[in-house]
Amino acid sequence: MLTIKFIQENPELVVEKLKVKNFDASEIVHEILSLYEQKNRAQQNADQAKAEMNKLSKEIGLLFREGKTDEANQAKNRTSELKENIRQLDQEFSSIDEKVYELLIQLPNIPNESVPAGKTAEDNKVVKSGGKNVELSGDSLPHWELAQKYNLIDFELGVKLTGAGFPVYRGKGSRLQRALINFFLDEARNAGYEEIQPPLVVNEDSGFGTGQLPDKEGQMYHVTVDNLYLIPTAEVPVTNIYRDVILDAKDLPYKNTAYSACFRREAGSYGKDVRGLNRLHQFDKVEVVQIAHPDKSYEVLEEMVAHVESLVQKLELPYRIVKLCGGDMSFTSALTYDFEVWSAAQEKWLEVSSVSNFEAFQANRLKCRFRDENNKKPQLAHTLNGSALALPRIVAALLENNQTSEGIKIPDVLVPYCGFEMID
């Protein structure tokens, strides 16, 4: 969430910027500011009353110690009214405080100035394209048919074992998955990311820290007996490493990478692009996360984009980088680049990565701060993350784009990881 200080100092800016996200904030901002003033006044009143009470209590203690029991008891009589007063003032304060909070969490992050206005994915801006075009012959197959033909993925079996959206990879399909995971992790490590193996299940605090809770609760699998959630992305456990910490500025940026299975209920998205690997309830992903100094976070974002780009290049996939428009961005993001690869048989662009700078928005919830020599007070760090990369759609594109009459050709970089050159 945005900090109240920022809103207080830049109310018009907030309203103006959120228009880019098609969010009308004018009323909420107005209300927040007026409640904030009330809150401060209420706090002053309550604090003053408490100060009086504290003073009086100290005096009573002194009187008792000096043996002046009568005077002490007399003073005691004056406390009940004060006490009641404090109760009321406290209640007033916390009810206003709560209201401010309720409003604050409704405000999305303000977009970076370079974010284009727009409503839907149609308005996103392609900032870069790369990779060579793929020419397929007339009898080319979509990846779900290739997967079946070469016995790589058994979707039906997944349905038997679990349900739709939980495919079973087998044989070379399974090995290809493992190869990709190792390749992505090695690449990340070479780019300076520390590898993490996080828990795949997190508690409520963590879900809240990265913003999945409370609003997007329905997107996660919830283990109700223990009140834990299956992670929808490694971002959740990895970023929460930095929850409630004060870092040293000289240690920034922190760079972590993690492979994890990701679990998403995808409630409400049935029937839309769910064929084959396009949308799953469980999939594999390697994530990269950075905790950066606010002055450096956009450099870091570019670095992360470059890293992801190098991956799709090495996999020899046709790709494009898209800067999301305000309407297509997530609630928490200030700037997001999506990576899409061309899936030649489906003749579709598939999103395989989303790289975002959340600035201080997520850090504010997480209470992820740092301290430098110049400032006594800790300040909020910037958090960033990106997929590097999500596997299923990469697999889909690899299968479709590399199909030949002899079989499916594995890209050179993956051959050492796979241990085979062709799927046939």
Place this chain on the structure above:
RNA sequence: GGUGAGGUGGGUGAGAGGCUGAAACCACCGGUUUGCUAAACCGACGUACGGGUAACACUGUACCGCGGGUUCGAAUCCCGCCCUCACCGCCA
């Protein structure tokens, strides 16, 4: 699943109704000393939200796992919850 112990500042750990936002030690930071390093010594050393300031200073309140209660006054007493650790049982 059973039994027991315990949650205090960055860490160890004292405190058992008022003089405790919290001893002591360690770590970190600043300084003195030193050819350099180390040691020694001195000093500073939590967070949040207010007030205050150009900014500091200064100052009020809250915070000893979380939430209630008792009391003029709670880290300390009472109740509920959460979590951690140890041992036993089961198990990868």
